[in-house]
Amino acid sequence: MAEVRVTGRFVAGLSFIAAELAIIEVLVRTGWIRRALLPPPSDIARTLWEIVSSGEFLPPLASTLGLLAIGYTLSVMLGVALGLVMGVSRTCSDIFEPLLEAIRPIPKVALVPVLILFFGIDTTMKVASVVLASFFPVLLNTIQGVRGVEPTLIATGQTFGHRRLGIAIRVMLPASVPYILAGMKVSLGIGLLTTILAEMLSGTGGLGSLVLESQRSFKVRQMYSWLVILGGLGLLLNWAFAKAERRFVPWLDKYQKS
Amino acid sequence: MRTLTRRLMSRFIAGGVASSCLTGLAAPFVWAQSNMAKLRVGYVPVIDTTAFFVAQSQGFFKEERLDVEATPVLGGGPALSALAAAQFELAMATVTSVLLGAAQGFDFRIVTAVAAVGSGPPDEIAALLVRKGGGIKRGSDCQGKRCAVQLLNNLPWLCLRLWIDSTGGSSSKVSIVEVPFPQMSDALLGNRVDLVAINEPFLSAAIRNAPDKVEIAAWSISQTLPNTIVASFNATQEYLDKHGEVVHAFSRAYKKAVDWTVENKGNPVLEELISKFTRLPADQVRSLMVWPKFVKSVDPVSLDTMARAMQRYGLLKSLPDSALLIYDSARI
Amino acid sequence: MGWLLSGRRLGLWFVVLLLAAWELSARTGLVSSPNWPPVSAVFAALGREIGDGTLLPAMLGTLYRMAVGFSVGSIAGILLGLLMGANQWVRWMLEPTLEFLRPLPVPALVPPLILFLGLDDPMKISIVAFTAMFPVLINTLEGAISIEPTYRAVAATFGIPWLGTLCRVLFPAALPYVFAGLRISLGLSFVVAVAGEMIAGSSGVGYYLVSMQYAGRAADMCGALLLLGLCGYAVNWSFLCIDHRVLHWHARSFSE
Numbered sequence: 113m114a115e116v117r118v119t120g121r122f123v124a125g126l127s128f129i130a131a132e133l134a135i136i137e138v139l140v141r142t143g144w145i146r147r148a149l150l151p152p153p154s155d156i157a158r159t160l161w162e163i164v165s166s167g168e169f170l171p172p173l174a175s176t177l178g179l180l181a182i183g184y185t186l187s188v189m190l191g192v193a194l195g196l197v198m199g200v201s202r203t204c205s206d207i208f209e210p211l212l213e214a215i216r217p218i219p220k221v222a223l224v225p226v227l228i229l230f231f232g233i234d235t236t237m238k239v240a241s242v243v244l245a246s247f248f249p250v251l252l253n254t255i256q257g258v259r260g261v262e263p264t265l266i267a268t269g270q271t272f273g274h275r276r277l278g279i280a281i282r283v284m285l286p287a288s289v290p291y292i293l294a295g296m297k298v299s300l301g302i303g304l305l306t307t308i309l310a311e312m313l314s315g316t317g318g319l320g321s322l323v324l325e326s327q328r329s330f331k332v333r334q335m336y337s338w339l340v341i342l343g344g345l346g347l348l349l350n351w352a353f354a355k356a357e358r359r360f361v362p363w364l365d366k367y368q369k370s
Numbered sequence: 371m372r373t374l375t376r377r378l379m380s381r382f383i384a385g386g387v388a389s390s391c392l393t394g395l396a397a398p399f400v401w402a403q404s405n406m407a408k409l410r411v412g413y414v415p416v417i418d419t420t421a422f423f424v425a426q427s428q429g430f431f432k433e434e435r436l437d438v439e440a441t442p443v444l445g446g447g448p449a450l451s452a453l454a455a456a457q458f459e460l461a462m463a464t465v466t467s468v469l470l471g472a473a474q475g476f477d478f479r480i481v482t483a484v485a486a487v488g489s490g491p492p493d494e495i496a497a498l499l500v501r502k503g504g505g506i507k508r509g510s511d512c513q514g515k516r517c518a519v520q521l522l523n524n525l526p527w528l529c530l531r532l533w534i535d536s537t538g539g540s541s542s543k544v545s546i547v548e549v550p551f552p553q554m555s556d557a558l559l560g561n562r563v564d565l566v567a568i569n570e571p572f573l574s575a576a577i578r579n580a581p582d583k584v585e586i587a588a589w590s591i592s593q594t595l596p597n598t599i600v601a602s603f604n605a606t607q608e609y610l611d612k613h614g615e616v617v618h619a620f621s622r623a624y625k626k627a628v629d630w631t632v633e634n635k636g637n638p639v640l641e642e643l644i645s646k647f648t649r650l651p652a653d654q655v656r657s658l659m660v661w662p663k664f665v666k667s668v669d670p671v672s673l674d675t676m677a678r679a680m681q682r683y684g685l686l687k688s689l690p691d692s693a694l695l696i697y698d699s700a701r702i
Numbered sequence: 703m704g705w706l707l708s709g710r711r712l713g714l715w716f717v718v719l720l721l722a723a724w725e726l727s728a729r730t731g732l733v734s735s736p737n738w739p740p741v742s743a744v745f746a747a748l749g750r751e752i753g754d755g756t757l758l759p760a761m762l763g764t765l766y767r768m769a770v771g772f773s774v775g776s777i778a779g780i781l782l783g784l785l786m787g788a789n790q791w792v793r794w795m796l797e798p799t800l801e802f803l804r805p806l807p808v809p810a811l812v813p814p815l816i817l818f819l820g821l822d823d824p825m826k827i828s829i830v831a832f833t834a835m836f837p838v839l840i841n842t843l844e845g846a847i848s849i850e851p852t853y854r855a856v857a858a859t860f861g862i863p864w865l866g867t868l869c870r871v872l873f874p875a876a877l878p879y880v881f882a883g884l885r886i887s888l889g890l891s892f893v894v895a896v897a898g899e900m901i902a903g904s905s906g907v908g909y910y911l912v913s914m915q916y917a918g919r920a921a922d923m924c925g926a927l928l929l930l931g932l933c934g935y936a937v938n939w940s941f942l943c944i945d946h947r948v949l950h951w952h953a954r955s956f957s958e
Contacts, residue, residue: 124791125798132799148454148476149817203712210713211720213938214931216889219897222911222927225737225920228553232562233518249837249886256882291882294844298837298886305807309897312809313550320810321548327813328447328467329523329685330474339810343802350801412821412904415913441821441904444912448816448902457820552915556735575918649917 151333160337169341175318176307176345179235183242184303188296191247195254199288200280205255212251220245220306224313238310246303253295257288289361300349308342319345409616410439411603412449412461415648417570417655418485418495418601418662419462423647424640425627434619445521446601450478453606459613460603460620466525466685468604469677472695473686477607479697481617482624484601485662486672487592493663495600496526496569496590498533499576501558506565506587509539515564518549518557525591525600526567528679532594541683559583571650574659589660595679598672600662602700610697621699625666632664668700739921748925757910757926761933764906767823768895771830776887778831779838780880784872786839787846788864804836808894812901826898826906833894834887841883845876881945888941892934 133153139145140152163169198205220241231237261284269283311320319342326334413419422440425431431438443449446463450471453461462484471478487494500506506515512534519526531541549557554566555576567590568576576584591600603624605617634640645652670692680686721741727733728740739747751757782800786793808829819825849872857871873880899908907930914923 120791121794124794125796128795129799148474150814206710206712207716208713210710210935211717213935214717216934216938218927218931218934219893219900219908221897221900222908222923222930225550225553225556225915228549228562229556229560229733229735229737232560233547233549233553233557234562248889252885253882260878290844290848294841294879294882295886297840301804301836302890305809308807309809313548320807323810324813325523327451328470328521330450330467330471330476332474332814332817335813339806339814342810343806346804346806347798347801350804416916442909442913443821443904444900444902444909444916448813448821451813451816451902452821455817455820457822550915552737552918552920556737559735571918649913649919651917651919654918 148332151336156333156336156340159333160340163334163337163341172317172319172322173341173345176311176320179238179242179310179318180303180307180349182235183239183307184246184300186239186243187247187299187303188250190243191250191295191299192254192292194247195251195292196258196280196285198251199255199258200276200284212248215244216248221309221313224310238307241310242303242306245306246299249298249302250292250295253291253298254288257291258284260291261287293357293361297350297353300353301346304346304349409436409460409620410441410458412441412443412452412458414444414446414449414462414601415442417644417648417650417658419647420640420644420662421484421624421627421631421664422462422603423643424631425623427643428627428630430623430626430630431620434623436616436619436623438620447521450476450604453478453604459609460605460617462601462603464525464601465599465673465676466528466680468602468695469673469680469690470523470685472690473688478604478695479607479610480602480668480695481605481610481697481699482603482621483599483665483668483700484603486599486665487596488663489596490592491589491660494589494592494660495662496529496567497573497660498530498565498587498590499554499558499568499573499584500565500587501561502583502585504564509534509537509541512539512541512544512565516545516547516562517565517567518547518554518563519567520548520551520554520569522546522548523685526569528676528683528685529590529594530567531683532679533588533590536594537588555579555584570658570660571648571654574654574657577659578657595672595676597669598676599665599668602668605697617697618699628664628666635661668696670696737920739924743921744924744928747919747921748928751922751925752929757907757929760905760907760910761929764895764899764908765933765937767826767906768830768891771827771895772834772888772891774827775831775834775891776838776884779835779883779887780842782835783839783842783880783883784846784876787843787876788872793843800836800839804840808833808898809901812898816902821902821904826895826903829898830891830895834891837886837890838880838883841879841886842876845879846872848879849875878949881949885938885941885945888937889934892937896930 136145136150137152137154140147140150194208198208223244224237224241227237227240231240258280265283265287266279269279274282307318308320308323311318312324319338323335323338323342326332326338411422413422426438426440441458443452443461446461446467449458449461450463450467452458454471454476460481465480468478468480485495505511517530519530521527527546530546534541534544547563549563549566551569551572554563554568554572557563558566558576559580565587577586591598603620610617631640641652641655644650644655648655673692673695674689677686677689677692681689725741728738748757782796786796811829811832812825815825815828819828853871853875857866862870896906896908896911899906900912901908903909903912907926911923911926911930914920914926
């Protein structure tokens, strides 16, 4: 029965993708969509194959992944720590919330001039912008999760004689895990987005700068190919995230399907 | 039996709804490709575009019965892309971008010249700036150093490489990175880069800000590609086939504006105008070190020279037919 | 006196402290660069720009585009999220495509989109909608899946049809998650609306920011940034008010 489920899943997803691609191919070849703007998927596939088979895609991929890894790890650590503190302590939340709320809506793109001033144009600056942008979802979700912990659980913890720190770590943190995980998942996406954006703004290698460069040279097939590789990376990251989630927190409600 | 059919039915409906949602999101793509018929112009609000604004403010376009709707864009690249999307009828871009687009099958054509450089200052738009005492005077000094340009694979990058190679260096061994113009001064002074290819007004601003710390190593374009067209207004062949006379009218008005600009150099009226559309404070406009050269026609020979340089550095595979790319409104 | 230091006012003092540090560092030359103007100059510039009548219309335009994009994207996200949460087949069909589209960064999508939609409102609204859809979708889906299986079983026992289960059981139960998603989405919509204008715009606050930067007017740029921050704060605050009213039944506690 399990095998049927897995096959069903693959077939459903793949056939949908195949159908979409077929529709696009027809639209382009019959002239509904102009070739110069969107080449037929078959052409893009050919260019993509050239890039992949020559191994050309590996250095930029490594560069992007590295930047993302550092930035994401830092964001999560910072977001959970600060979120826990702000969720538990009213005072801390009062101190930091106005500042954070003011910074959040400002696109970090706009802060890049200041970041370049202090951090230069290299990896440090890019990591800083990634962390600035992507720690917010984790932070927000942690706060929301911590504040939503059922009072009964907290009372139980107090009954067991735990003090505030103990309750924070032993009761609130685990109880907020579903929220934190949702936040981490979003944060991964934002992290990748900011990484790409940072690469575009100071083009020193990486998938983002390659997409932009090919667009600027009007090499449309290359541009879409690099976009596909980028999408593939995203897919891979999310798959890895889901796998890790299942492995490390199997006790979540959603895995207890009857 | 009935529940099984119901289940299947609900699956179909669900699938159908989901697909239509996604298709709905894609609808704008197909719908938005219809052609519209106004003279909408995309320009970059830099000093190069002066003649365009002179034509606007002095009523030259009105005289030719043209209703020009001007939209500022932050770069020639997006402007050309919007041209391809038929959002503009005319778009301003560096000639390099136009050549790149044409090579990839876009039917861009040059309809008027916008800015050019002469054989040296003051007819120039950019310089190679270095730190005083940094020891960079020639291309050979760039070995192992970091250079910055605004955009890779475009005109400043091309000229930088030409300069390095023609003054004893080897440009393929030099590290060239991208830094936006407003940050170039900080990056240079902060020792993050050793040479910047910087345009006005940032050039004058950088020198004004730290006159004892920076100096000009060379003039970017006039020393490597003298007397070349740098930027132009462009249209698609598709539009020109249908509305060539509109473009000719535009070109006539534009040429009048170029004459007016050249005559009124140094006139405060001109400076106010430039200040208004570039948002640059008027006194900064006055103290610019170099100005672009405003010309009325595009010389195919200079286009060929640029194309050859582009081919040398891998930007173009084959040389374009310059005669084809220049529309007759851009010839003398 | 105690009132001055209590509650959120504490946070405001913190911000004031940081601003003072900024002013000092700029004036004393500790940080010397045209890109680091003193705070006083920034405020002066801000006053001038608003009086000029250039900044406010730009801001309003951006907000309008953001609102439209956010609404479209969120509604699509909620609908798709609920559908995918309710029906396994839909989820299997759409998941690969969506997972592929989701991480595509908006800046990377702007160039192809310009080719199709130009630089005007349709393009900017599209990228906001695209960005807004995904967090809402994920959170709604997460909420719909995390719902206690008991609720679904009860609904089935009562013979509630599929659509009814969707609207009356799944949606309310997923609401806290949906709102968490909406909150993230709102922030993202705002950022993307501005970022889109910065990359390839011709109007709006994002474009204003970059054109000020390129005109060498850093004080004006920072002034616009301040306004942007204020607006973002206001938008978020109004969202929180709605959030509290709708979700008052969701437990909230402080350890005081």
